[in-house]
Amino acid sequence: MQVLLISDPGLPSRRISAVKDDFEGLLREDFDASAQVDTCVETLRVQPDHQLELSTLDAIVADYPDADLVIMFTGIPRHTQRKPLIAEVLPSRHVAVVSAPTLGALSTRRRLLKIFMSCINQMLPVGQVAQKHRLPRWGEWTSSGTAGRRTLHAHTFTGGPRLVSGMTMANEPLRMASKLSRALAAASATGAFGIFYSSIWQMSHHLSTLRLISIGMIAIAIMVVWLISINRLWDRPVNERLSQVVFYYNLSTVLTLLICVAALYACLVIGILAGSLVIIDPDFMAEIIGRPHARFTNYLDIAWLSAAMGVVAGALGSSFDDGADVKNLTHVQRLRPRVYVAGTDTAT
Known part of the structure; x- marks a missing residue:
C-alpha cells in the first residue's frame, strides 16, 4: 500500500510531519502488509463559493502515479449540511479530504491518526477494511450524493465550537x-x-x-x-x-x-x-x-x-x-x- 499525504503549507504540513512515521507504522500493523507514506506540500484551490476545486487536486495527484490512496489535509474550514465537515471520501478517485480546523485547537496526534485510518478504511473494499481504529464519539460517516461519496460531519452541538477553536489556532x-x-x-x-x-x-x-x-x-x-x-x-x-x-x-x-x-x-x-x-x-x-x-x-x-x-x-x-x-x-x-x-x- 502506498499512500500520499498532501498538506497545505503552514500548520497542516507541520502536523503531517509529526504523524507521518506513526501513520506508516499503523498501516503496516493493521493491514499486515508493506506500506509507504509519501508527503508533499501543495496549496489546494477553491471555487468562488469556497467549494474544493478537485481538478487542481487531480493535477497534484498526477505527479504521483504510484500512489494507491490519497489524503489531502487542508487548512480550509469546511461546512456542509449546516454542520462542520471533518472529512470527505471520494472512492472513485481514491481520495479523502480532511479539514484541519474542524479537528479543533488541540487536535492530538491520536485523533489525527484515527481520522486518517478511518479515511483509509472508507476508501478500501469491505473485505480489506481494518477494524482496530474506530472513529471518535463526536462524528459518524454517512453516504452523500452519488458515486459512493462519504462524509464525516461533526455533531452540531460540539462541532461548531471545535471548528472555531481550530480556525483560531490555525490563525496562529x-x-x-x-x-x-x-x-x-x-x-x-x-x-x-x-x-x-x-x-x-x-x-x-x-x-x-x-x-x-x-x-x-x-x-x-x-x-x-x-x-x-x-x-x-x-x-x-x-x-x-x-x-x-x-x-x-x-x-x-x-x-x-x-x-x-x-x-x-x-x-x-x-x-x-x-x-x-x-x-x-x-x-x-x-x-x-x-x-x-x-x-x-x-x-x-x-x-x-x-x-x-x-x-x-x-x-x-x-x-x-x-x-x-x-x-x-x-x-x-x-x-x-x-x-x-x-x-x-x-x-x-
Whole structure:
C-alpha cells in the first residue's frame, strides 16, 4: 500500500510531519502488509463559493502515479449540511479530504491518526477494511450524493465550537502578536508616563480590583474593534447559504485578535511593572498614596492602569507592521488567493 499525504503549507504540513512515521507504522500493523507514506506540500484551490476545486487536486495527484490512496489535509474550514465537515471520501478517485480546523485547537496526534485510518478504511473494499481504529464519539460517516461519496460531519452541538477553536489556532494568534511591534512601541511610549505621574499612582490605588480589570478588558476590546475596522477584517456573506460559515470566520477573527491584543497587553504590563519597580521608590510611593508602606500590588495596579492607558491612547492609529501580515491573518484573507478561475489556470 502506498499512500500520499498532501498538506497545505503552514500548520497542516507541520502536523503531517509529526504523524507521518506513526501513520506508516499503523498501516503496516493493521493491514499486515508493506506500506509507504509519501508527503508533499501543495496549496489546494477553491471555487468562488469556497467549494474544493478537485481538478487542481487531480493535477497534484498526477505527479504521483504510484500512489494507491490519497489524503489531502487542508487548512480550509469546511461546512456542509449546516454542520462542520471533518472529512470527505471520494472512492472513485481514491481520495479523502480532511479539514484541519474542524479537528479543533488541540487536535492530538491520536485523533489525527484515527481520522486518517478511518479515511483509509472508507476508501478500501469491505473485505480489506481494518477494524482496530474506530472513529471518535463526536462524528459518524454517512453516504452523500452519488458515486459512493462519504462524509464525516461533526455533531452540531460540539462541532461548531471545535471548528472555531481550530480556525483560531490555525490563525496562529501569538505569532501574529509579534507583528504588532509598531502598536506595542506606541503603547509603551504612552503607558510609560504612568511611571512618572503620581496622579496615576493615586488613581490606581483608589480603584477597586474589579474596576481595574474592567478597564483592562475595555481597552483590549477597543483595540480589537480598531484593528478589525482599520484592516477591514469583518466579512459579510454574499448569500444566505454562506451566512453560518461567515459567522464562524468572523468569530475566529475576533478570538484571534483578542489573543493578539491580550498578549500585547500582558507584555505592556510586565514591561511597565519592571520599570516602576526600578524607578519608583517605595517610601515615596507610600507618601503619595497615603499608606504606611507600598506593596507589590500597588506597583501592579500602576502597571495595569498604565497599560490600559497605553493601549487606548497610544496604540489606536497603529496597525500591523506589514500589509502581508493582514492578508494572512484570517481564513477568508488566505482563501482569496486560492479562488480558481474557470477556463484559466490562475487564482484571484
